[in-house]
Amino acid sequence: MTSSSSARRTTIIDVARAASVSRQTVSNVINSPERVAPETLARVQAEIDRLGFRPSRAAQSLKQERAGAWGLELNSAGFGRLGAILDIFLIELTTGAAERGSHVVPFTAADSAAPLPAYERLVASRVADGFVLTDTRRDDPRPAWLEAHHVPYAAFGRVWDDPGITSWVDVDGASGVEAAVHHLAGQGYERIGYLGWPEGSPVGDDRRSGWVRATTDLGLANPEWQARSTQSLPSACRAAAGLLDLLGRGAAIVCASDTLALGAWRVLLERGLEPGVDIGLVCFDDTDIAEALDLSSLHQPLDRVADRVLHLLATGPDPRDPAGGLLLPPELVVRSSSKPAGNRTTRKEK
Amino acid sequence: MTSSSSARRTTIIDVARAASVSRQTVSNVINSPERVAPETLARVQAEIDRLGFRPSRAAQSLKQERAGAWGLELNSAGFGRLGAILDIFLIELTTGAAERGSHVVPFTAADSAAPLPAYERLVASRVADGFVLTDTRRDDPRPAWLEAHHVPYAAFGRVWDDPGITSWVDVDGASGVEAAVHHLAGQGYERIGYLGWPEGSPVGDDRRSGWVRATTDLGLANPEWQARSTQSLPSACRAAAGLLDLLGRGAAIVCASDTLALGAWRVLLERGLEPGVDIGLVCFDDTDIAEALDLSSLHQPLDRVADRVLHLLATGPDPRDPAGGLLLPPELVVRSSSKPAGNRTTRKEK
DNA sequence: TCTTCGGAGTGGAACGTTCAAACCGTGCTG
DNA sequence: CAGCACGGTTTGAACGTTCCACTCCGAAGA
Known part of the structure; x- marks a missing residue:
């Protein structure tokens, strides 16, 4: 906002000072407003708006130990091909994720036949908290690997290999x-x-x-x-x-x-x-x-698929519904x- | 790796302890290996591999004050339409970014006619260091806004409004x-x-x-x-x-x-x-x-466009080449x- | 009157990394 | 022999946030 190139970004502490409260109160205003007295809330909120403050994603991720992002593999099999629908799915997913305060991180596997190293990288460097799988197939190594490593995931497309797995959504x-x-x-x-x-x-x-x-x-x-x-x-x-x-x-x-x-x-x-x-x-x-x-x-219905996939990622498969994933009828x-x-x-x- | 659900992720300190060096040396092994004595390098590297250590992106971002990611707006004008090439461009961009140690963060603007708030969000929360613009048009508000806020960007498509701007690549x-x-x-x-x-x-x-x-x-x-x-x-x-x-x-x-x-x-x-x-x-x-x-x-040549766009983002427009952006011939x-x-x-x- | 309780807010600590500065032998120079 | 440069390594501090434990205060209950 200032023209100086060394302008420090505004942090939670700047807001706290401006509103004469502690940084924790500012944090509460953002994350659990019900804990803050109404007049304090209004005052702090006004300063947040005035200064254009947004919490740093990196600091949040570090402290909360979650990235707030879901990985999505772009394999050229499903993308950019004639009649591909995954580009639309990506838009729906991106929009839906934003509504839930997350992001989508696309990535490609160097060797599309052996995609696991790419998944491993993202998990290990904590760039993604979990994954959206597309192009599920028979003998797909990904679900088993993700299960074994306790990495959340949800699939657009049935997980064909294991009927016990229910974290998928598909079109009937x-x-x-x-x-x-x-x-x-x-x-x-x-x-x-x-x-x-x-x-x-x-x-x-x-x-x-x-x-x-x-x-x-x-x-x-x-x-x-x-x-x-x-x-x-x-x-x-x-x-x-x-x-x-x-x-x-x-x-x-x-x-x-x-x-x-x-x-x-x-x-x-x-x-x-x-x-x-x-x-x-x-x-x-x-x-x-x-x-x-x-x-x-x-x-x-890609919007509903994306919505449901994000829901599965956020909550995990519903244990009360062990029958299987969700089949949505096409229109x-x-x-x-x-x-x-x-x-x-x-x-x-x- | 362990079956315990409370398994803490391995950090740079775990590696340091295992290799009997300080955390900074481990950091040097990763970021400037030439500063480390060969035998130390080998020992630390072996421990990194053995423990499967990868630096936490969040901690890096926080300390370095850069996200290591470039934003890409998915506007439904350019995506998912018949004959769209942006999905291919996204793949090239994602691959190229990965080679340079970055990511691509796709996002959508709630109101595609007024996209700037979406850009502002990503900048303010330090999710993206800069942006790749597509679908540049006449009276495009984005370049001017990004310039004014000192946000790096590079466009696939000429910046039509201002011939002085050279941070673009286009197909001739x-x-x-x-x-x-x-x-x-x-x-x-x-x-x-x-x-x-x-x-x-x-x-x-x-x-x-x-x-x-x-x-x-x-x-x-x-x-x-x-x-x-x-x-x-x-x-x-x-x-x-x-x-x-x-x-x-x-x-x-x-x-x-x-x-x-x-x-x-x-x-x-x-x-x-x-x-x-x-x-x-x-x-x-x-x-x-x-x-x-x-x-x-x-x-x-979308691969070359993506490569050049990433180059522009990493280095900024070349001041020795003030003539304008780069026009690549189609094949x-x-x-x-x-x-x-x-x-x-x-x-x-x- | 003393205790308890809950609402409102504060301060210390920690997340995992990198920067900057300091350290420490060793060999070389004047 | 003091001084210094140098490669290799370590240490302290900081990035900006949230979790946790704590304090403070006024009201309600025994």
């Missing part, structure tokens, strides 16, 4: 896809196929199970009507093309991701078919791709790609 | 687009149009100027051959359609962003035209959309959408 892919199938059936589609990922990915298998369940319930099941593809677009196009050959016009497809849907969308365009008119299309993740292409999509955002099947206009074939 | 959009035009001309295209943003955005105007310059230099200038669109896909499709009507088959288009290119690509597909065969296409940003659609694109990644114009196969029109 199966019930989301189920809802999508029911939606499409309600719109009049009778042949509903599924474009998913290769078998073995827990997330993919979960989403696929929703398709199996819903089509079975509705009496529309046909195990032939599915295709598998990696997240690469050429692969998605090939798979979508094959699936479309099987299903024919007037059918619908549920896709396990927006990227797969982009592949399907491309094939439709190449064949002169219009999404929502000639073929119903619903996809998962509701990234900006879905919005841009006006595709119906299952929206992941189906209906756009033009799943218009009622009856709306089909006549169009020249292929 | 004009020369990038210029290179794209020359590339297309070299591939045999003679009508090269431009699909850009509405006038007034400094980034957009800069990129457009490269098209003007290059087409003029090559004697291919035609001010009619351009269209403007916002980043929304329907708008991009409309603009691209109009531009294609003007240009006809066999022409090429340079797009100011990958999103605009997605719009153009869609229109091409709808008209039965193939990118790189019937129409040349080059876009800017080289996000995963460009890769997925196999579009030639101008790749921003043209050639894919199938800009194949030689001669490769055109015969195809039925429209």
Whole structure:
């Protein structure tokens, strides 16, 4: 505030002097105001505002022996990829953490196959009190390591290896896809196929199970009507093309991701078919791709996931709720790609 | 490491005792090893490794009066949007900061139109030593505020308001687009149009100027051959359609962003035209959309931008280089959408 | 009247590190 | 032989906060 470059930052002692109280009282005004007499409170608060005082995070951390920050690994698998939702999750997490007086410290693992040293560093230097895990997978070494070292953590994504671990939040892919199938059936589609990922990915298998369940319930099941593809677009196009050959016009497809849907969308365009008119299309993740292409999509409630993850970190897993983590249902955002099947206009074939 | 929950973390004093030296010597081993006798160094280092000691960041910050962290505002304008590159930039920045012993602290401004309070908080509580600015714009209040408060900062993106400020790094959009035009001309295209943003955005105007310059230099200038669109896909499709009507088959288009290119690509597909065969296409940003659609694109060297930004933060703007910030040329990644114009196969029109 | 109690506020100590200054042999210089 | 420089190491103090134990005072209870 002063122009002098040697201006010392204002400390709690400056405030104490200005308000003629002890430093402890100033500390109480900030941390437990109910212990301070009303008129003292007002006087001290006024000085705090006047001087623009904020407690030094470093001093607090040192004394309280907690960093007030949660680590978040940025692995390039989940970030910056087409259809990534983790950047949105990061924003929600950052905002939510700020509301609770904490920060998020992103970090990268030098060797993404062996991430533990990076976690160890942050714990040992007390930069992070705990971690938010994303991209949980089978044989994930992180939960066990964190448990063993008594480091708090909460995962966005199920901890697949150990059903006893309950400190996770996930989006219910199966019930989301189920809802999508029911939606499409309600719109009049009778042949509903599924474009998913290769078998073995827990997330993919979960989403696929929703398709199996819903089509079975509705009496529309046909195990032939599915295709598998990696997240690469050429692969998605090939798979979508094959699936479309099987299903024919007037059918619908549920896709396990927006990227797969982009592949399907491309094939439709190449064949002169219009999404929502000639073929119903619903996809998962509701990234900006879905919005841009006006595709119906299952929206992941990332704000609620972030909120719950932070809650878990702050309080630990709820012992009264030993059944498991929390599954949040995604919300189906209906756009033009799943218009009622009856709306089909006549169009020249292929 | 011990199973006891009350296990105190190992401190510099534990190491000192174990190695029979003073705490200051341990500190020297870590911070200025050249001051320590070789055999002492080895002995202390061995104890550090054995005990897994890492200095407490909080204690360091407190004593050194610097946080060892740089703030980065996550504004939803730049993040999570289609074709966003800031998530990649964040990864590069995080990695680069770690190499220099710092961290990145992301934060959001409650009111994105008035971000300064959020910056003020972080400075006052000594959470960040300075800031990395992104999404710089005209009438950006941040540089002036940071200068006035002597807070270090470096921007990814020119500081447009004040040519005297040199603590920024940017990608040279004009020369990038210029290179794209020359590339297309070299591939045999003679009508090269431009699909850009509405006038007034400094980034957009800069990129457009490269098209003007290059087409003029090559004697291919035609001010009619351009269209403007916002980043929304329907708008991009409309603009691209109009531009294609003007240009006809066999022409090429340079797009100011990958999103605009997605719009153009869609229109091409709808008209039965193939990118790189019937129409040349080059876009800017080289996000995963460009890769997925196999579009030639101008790749921003985000790793070098991050590196340079961190350098600026660490050392301040170079006084010997008062000319301005650093402009890095983007790299043209050639894919199938800009194949030689001669490769055109015969195809039925429209 | 004496004790107890609770509200309001104070001062010492500690968190773990680094800076600055002091220390201490040893060898070299004048 | 006193003085000094020097590499290697130690010691005291400080960074700014919060925890803990304590004091003070007036009111209520025995």
